Amino acid sequence: MLLLVGIAGSPAFTRWAATQTDPQSAGAFYVRLLAWPAWWLDADGQAGGLFAANLRAVLLVVLAVGLLYLLPAAQVARVPGSVSQFFSGWAAYVLAAGLAAVLAALLGPNPSLLGALQDASTGAGYGFLTGWIIGTASLGGRA
Secondary structure, eight states: OHHHHHHHTSHHHHHHHHHHSOTTSHHHHHHHHHTTTOOOSSOTTOTTHHHHHHHHHHHHHHHHHHHHHHHHHHHHHHSOSHHHHHHHHHHHHHHHHHHHHHHHHHHSSSOOHHHHHHHHHHHHHHHHHHHHHHHHHTTTOOO
16 A cells, blocks of 8 residues: 555656546546555645645555554454455555545645545545555455
């Protein structure tokens, strides 16, 4: 998860995805979606400064680690098997992405409930479409 956010959210990858992909293709949509938890090395004049620019990526990592630790333990204990681990990891990432988006919208510059709800749907969509990577990575982990 840290690699996914670290690589796909990096300034170089985000810039490449925005400029070098065809916005009308499914592959480009997915590549741009991978760059959703973008983080930056400088604020570039963004409102709220560097902390606000990186808040979503930081919250995604922190919440995902916490939820990956909490959710699978109870779930896998009742139903042993790889399928349960896979879906627990996936669900933890969907929930973490949605919560990170809401909290970043509410704690960042210009907070609004509408913005938080819109960001929550984007974050949950990101988590749903990329969470299978985290679900696969969580296979074989201990509960």
